[in-house]
Amino acid sequence: MRILIVSDAWSPQVNGVVTCLRALVSELEALGHEVCLLSPADFRSRPCPTYPEIRLSWDLWRVGGKIRAFAPDCVHLATEGPxxxxxxxxxxxRGWAFTSAIHTRFPEYLSTRWRWLPxxxxxxxLRRFHAPSAAVLVSSERMRQAFAERGVAHLALWRKGVDVGVFQPNVFPRGDAVFxxxxxxxxxKNLEAFLRLDLPGxxxxxxxxxxxxxxxxRYPQVEFLGYRYGVELAEAYRSASVLVFPSLTDTLGLVMYEALACGTPVAAFPVAGPLDVLIExxxxxxxxxxxxxxxxxxxxxxxDCARWxxxxSWRVSAQQFLALQRALVERPPCRADALPVSD
Structure with missing residues (x-):
């Protein structure tokens, strides 16, 4: 199939959405599919206010031409950005069916940054963006239930994975505990809930x-290492005693999968995301x-962490994604009950 993915999140951003999409594209191509990813790299863009590393595209009139030029069999909208x-x-x-995804609890993120925003x-x-989607992909049953309660329709499960070729257990850490x-x-990300803890090591x-x-x-005793990638990131996980995941709003948290693949257990609050990934x-x-x-x-x-x-794997995740896309290819291109003529 010719699969088009549209995402406002892409390199050089470093986050779970980009990690997920990179793995998805790689697996889809390995399975013999042709993938085109439209991202801010394909358009003129400006830094997002308060998040300069995130680029927001603005010559959006070119989007339609790029979609038509690729002539996809199916289209997936990965983000709710421009x-x-x-x-x-x-x-x-044009009456084209598509799927979309909810990768983050966007409303909670907005309310965290701007507390005055209900x-x-x-x-x-969120409901308006995803209303025309033939299937709205979410990471877990818990998230499907939570978003359904908020009125989001056509929800479908798309589980994520981990690169087990990179993230593998090795020698276990010795000496002082490392959190x-x-x-x-x-x-x-609620990081200070972790940083202010009185912990050994x-x-x-x-x-x-x-x-x-x-x-x-504010926390000079903490080692801030900046970004790590690939084998260096895997080594950071392996050399840690525990991964601490303090977020209260993430829908999943791919870093938990990566840490566990390296044999590192996770400490977290009992909220959606950790509850869907961790076995207490x-x-x-x-x-x-x-x-x-x-x-x-x-x-x-x-x-036990490494065995789980x-x-x-990302291959299983990609196959689940493909099954949802094939359902679009095998059906009429327009959903009269879901796809509007225009905004």
Missing amino acids: LGWAARRWLGR LAIGYAF LYVGRLAPE RKRVVGDGPQRAELQA GRTGALDTDLRNACLRALALDRR AAEQ
Whole structure:
């Protein structure tokens, strides 16, 4: 099949959405499909306010021509940004069916950054964007239920995976305990819930973002390592005793899969995301007291973590994605009950 993916998130951004899409494209091509990814790299763009590493495309009138030139068999809208909206509008006006995905709890992120903004506005935005979608892909049953309760329709399950070729267990760490965070350094990640904990050993942070300078100044005892990629990132996981995942709003958290594949247990709050990934007492410790979770995770068997993660793969994830796309190819191109003539 000729598969078009439209995403406002792409290199050089470093986040779970980009990691997921990179793996998806690689697996789809390995399975013999032709994939075109439309991203800000294909358009003129400007830095996003407060997130300069995120580029927002603005010559969006070119989107339709690029879709028509590729002549896809199926289209997937990965994000709700400017490119996603432009492609949605073009497809809707021509009666083309498409799938979309919810990778993040966007309304909660907005309310975290702008506390005066009601969640209801964010969810109204989310419902409007995904309303014409033939299938709205989410990472877990818990997320499917949560978004259904908020009025999002046509939800379908698309599980994520891990690169088991890169993220593998090796020698287990010795010496002082090392508590690791991996991800963006931004308010919605709730990172200070980890940094302010009184824990034995050392704390390390892998990643970057708008809060780095502030947090590095406030917590000088923490090792801030910046971004790590590939084998260096895998080594950071392997050298850690516990991955700490303090987020309250992530829909999944691919870093948990990566850590577990390296044999590193996870400590987290008992919220959506960790509840969908971790097995309490086996691969992770879940507790409303994050310090307690961190200390309990130290005692978990790293071999159990690695064995569980070895069964998760991006190939299985890609095949699940393909099944949802084939359903579009095999049906009439227009859903009269879902696809509007125009916005």
